[in-house]
Amino acid sequence: MDALAPPPDLGRSWWLREALAREEFAGQDAPPLAGDTTADVVILGGGYTGMWTAWFLTERDPGLDIVLLEQDICGGGPSGRNGGFCDGWWGHIVDLIDTYGEADAFELLMHAGRSPSEIAAWCEANDVDAWFRMGGDLAVASAPAHAGAWRRTLDAAARLGVADEFRELTADEVGARVRSPLFGAGLFMRDAANVQPARLARGLRNALLARGVRIYEGTAVTRFGYGTPVVVETPGGRVRAGDAVIGLGAWATWWRAFKPHLTVRGSYMVVTEPIPEQLKEIGWTGGENVRNLRSSIHYLRTTDDGRIAIGLGGLQPDLARHIDPRYAYDESSVRRVADDLFRMFPELVGTRIDAGWGGPINVSGFAMPFFGTLEPGNVHYGLGYTGNGVGPSHLGGKICAALAMHADDGFARLAVVTREPKRFPPEPLRSPGMYAVNAAIRRKDDREADGTSPDLATRTVATLPRRLGFHLGPRP
Numbered sequence: 314m315d316a317l318a319p320p321p322d323l324g325r326s327w328w329l330r331e332a333l334a335r336e337e338f339a340g341q342d343a344p345p346l347a348g349d350t351t352a353d354v355v356i357l358g359g360g361y362t363g364m365w366t367a368w369f370l371t372e373r374d375p376g377l378d379i380v381l382l383e384q385d386i387c388g389g390g391p392s393g394r395n396g397g398f399c400d401g402w403w404g405h406i407v408d409l410i411d412t413y414g415e416a417d418a419f420e421l422l423m424h425a426g427r428s429p430s431e432i433a434a435w436c437e438a439n440d441v442d443a444w445f446r447m448g449g450d451l452a453v454a455s456a457p458a459h460a461g462a463w464r465r466t467l468d469a470a471a472r473l474g475v476a477d478e479f480r481e482l483t484a485d486e487v488g489a490r491v492r493s494p495l496f497g498a499g500l501f502m503r504d505a506a507n508v509q510p511a512r513l514a515r516g517l518r519n520a521l522l523a524r525g526v527r528i529y530e531g532t533a534v535t536r537f538g539y540g541t542p543v544v545v546e547t548p549g550g551r552v553r554a555g556d557a558v559i560g561l562g563a564w565a566t567w568w569r570a571f572k573p574h575l576t577v578r579g580s581y582m583v584v585t586e587p588i589p590e591q592l593k594e595i596g597w598t599g600g601e602n603v604r605n606l607r608s609s610i611h612y613l614r615t616t617d618d619g620r621i622a623i624g625l626g627g628l629q630p631d632l633a634r635h636i637d638p639r640y641a642y643d644e645s646s647v648r649r650v651a652d653d654l655f656r657m658f659p660e661l662v663g664t665r666i667d668a669g670w671g672g673p674i675n676v677s678g679f680a681m682p683f684f685g686t687l688e689p690g691n692v693h694y695g696l697g698y699t700g701n702g703v704g705p706s707h708l709g710g711k712i713c714a715a716l717a718m719h720a721d722d723g724f725a726r727l728a729v730v731t732r733e734p735k736r737f738p739p740e741p742l743r744s745p746g747m748y749a750v751n752a753a754i755r756r757k758d759d760r761e762a763d764g765t766s767p768d769l770a771t772r773t774v775a776t777l778p779r780r781l782g783f784h785l786g787p788r789p
Contacts, residue, residue, distance in 0.1 A: 319644045320650075320669030322669060322670070325393075325670070326582070326672075327622075327667060328393055329388060330668075333515070337442075337519075338515035338519070340522065341522060343387070346382065346549045346550045347549045347550055350527075353554065354558065355381075355543065356380070356382070356557070357534055357558065357559050357561055358381075358561045359381055360390050360391060360706075361514065361702060364387060364517045364521060365517070365706055365709065365711070366695070367379050367526050368524075368710060369713075374718070378527075380527045380554065382532045382547065383529070384533040384534070384564075385531070387517075388511050390563075391673070392702075392703075393510060393511035394510070394511070394671075395672075397703060398602050399507055399508050399703045400502070400504065400506065400602075400701075400704045401427075403422065403426065403475075404466070404502065405681065406466055407469045410472075411784070412679050412681065413728040419475075421729065422473070425704065428704040429506045430447075432707055433506065436513070441513065441520070442516075443509050443516060444507075444509040444616065445506055446507055449502060452500045452604055453498075453605055454606055455495045455497070455762060456761040456764070463479075463500040466479065478502060478504055479501070480503070481498070481500055486499075496657075505602055534546070534547060535547060541689060541691060543557040555691060556691045556692070557691065558693045560709075561696070563673035563674060565696050566675060570687055571694070574677060574734040575677060576633060576676050577629075577640075579628040579646070579671055580625065580671060581625055581628060581643065581650050581671035582623065582671065584620050585620045585622075585654075585665065585667065600614075601614075607761075608758060609755045610626045612625075623650055623653070625650045627755060628755075632744040639671075640671055647670070647671065651666050675697055675698065676697070677734055678735025678736065678782075679783070680785055682695060683695075683730075684709065684716065685716075693713055695710075695712060695713045712724045750778060753771050753775040776789040
C-alpha cells in the first residue's frame with residue numbers, strides 16, 4: 314500500500330463481502346415486507362441479538378410464528394463488521410463485581426463463559442464454517458503505564474475461585490506467541506475464540522429461514538406502536554404481534570426509552586492481504602486474539618486465510634448526535650489503524666491493506682449490555698454491548714427469548730435484566746461532554762504510548778467517567 318493512500322473503502326466490511334461472495338452464506342432472498350401480516354413475535358434488528366433471539370424462540374416453541382425485520386441485510390450492521398472476538402465476560406470481571414456484586418457476577422460469568430463453546434457446537438451442528446478457532450485472548454502491555462494493570466483482574470478471579478481462567482505472561486512469553494517491539498508482559502485468558510463474524514451472522518440467518526422464521530430485509534421501521542398487540546409500520550406494510558423484541562444496537566440510541574442509557578462511539582478496522590509466511594516469522598500461529606490495555610483499545614487477530622485484521626475503538630467522528638457515513642468509513646481513522654499496525658510490526662511495512670471500514674457501537678454506562686421489558690409488558694430489548702457482543706449476544710438471545718415467552722426462569726432473573734442501567738447526563742451536556750472525554754482518553758493513551766506523561770488536565774478529563782461511576786475509560 315502506498316504510504317500516502319488510505320485503506321480502500323469497499324462499501325461494506327471485508328468480512329461481509331467475503332461471506333456474501335459464497336452461495337452458502339448469501340442464501341436465499343429475503344425481500345422487503347409487502348403488505349400487512351401478523352406474528353406471535355416480531356423482532357426488530359437482523360444482527361446477532363435479534364437472530365439468536367429468534368433461534369432460541371424456535372428452540373422453546375418450534376410452532377411459534379416469528380417475523381424479523383432488518384433495514385439492511387442480516388449481518389449488515391455491527392454483527393458483520395466487528396473484530397470477531399468471541400468470548401464471555403472474563404475480561405470484565407472487576408467491573409462485573411463492582412456493578413452487580415460477587416454472587417451475581419459469578420452467575421453471569423458462568424452463563425456468558427459457555428457461549429464460545431456453544432457457538433462452536435452450533436456451527437458444527439448446522440454446518441456453518443465461520444472460521445471458529447479457540448485460540449484464547451492475550452491482553453498485552455504496550456506502554457510502561459500498562460505494566461501490571463491486570464492485577465485487579467487476577468485478584469478478583471482469585472476471590473471468585475476462577476483464577477485458572479487466567480495466566481500471567483512475561484514479556485518473553487508474550488513474544489513467544491506474538492512478537493512485537495511494542496508488546497511487553499501480558500495476561501492470557503484461555504476461554505476465548507475468534508470467528509469470521511459475517512459468516513456467523515449469515516449462517517445464522519440462513520438457518521433461521523430454514524426453520525420457518527420470516528425474515529424481511531430492506532425493511533425499515535417507520536413507526537412503532539405500543540399496545541396489545543404491538544403494531545410495527547414499515548414502508549411496505551404493517552406487522553401486528555403479541556410481543557416484540559428490540560435488538561437495534563446503536564440505532565436504538567434515540568428511542569425515548571433508551572436514550573438516557575446509551576451513547577455512540579465509533580470503531581474502525583483494516584485487514585491486510587494474506588501474509589501466512591510473515592505470520593510465521595512473528596510467531597503468531599496460535600490463533601490468539603490480541604488486545605492492548607489502552608482505553609481506546611487496539612484489537613487484532615489473524616484469519617484462516619493468513620491475514621491480520623486490526624481495529625481501534627473509542628473513536629468518535631462527531632458529537633454522536635446521529636449516525637452519519639463517517640462511522641462507516643472515516644479516512645483519517647482507518648489510515649491511523651493501518652499506521653498503528655505497522656508500528657506494532659515494522660517488518661510488515663509495505664504489506665498491502667485490502668480494506669478499511671468502521672461502524673457505530675452502542676455504549677452503556679456500565680460497559681455491559683442490559684435487557685428488560687417495557688410497558689405494557691410485551692416489548693422486550695437487549696442493548697448496550699459496548700463493543701463486546703459476539704459471544705455475549707448468544708446469551709442475550711437466550712435472555713430475550715425468555716422475556717418474549719414470559720418465562721419466569723433463570724435467564725429472566727439475571728442481573729443484566731433486573732438491575733437498572735446507568736444513566737448518562739442529559740443534553741446539552743451529554744454530547745459535547747462525551748466528545749471531550751473521548752478526545753482526552755485518546756490523548757492520554759497516545760502520550761503514554763510515546764513514553765510521556767499526560768498533563769493534569771488530560772488525566773482529569775479522561776478519568777472523569779470513572780469518578781462519576783461509569784465503567785468507561787481509565788481508572789483515576
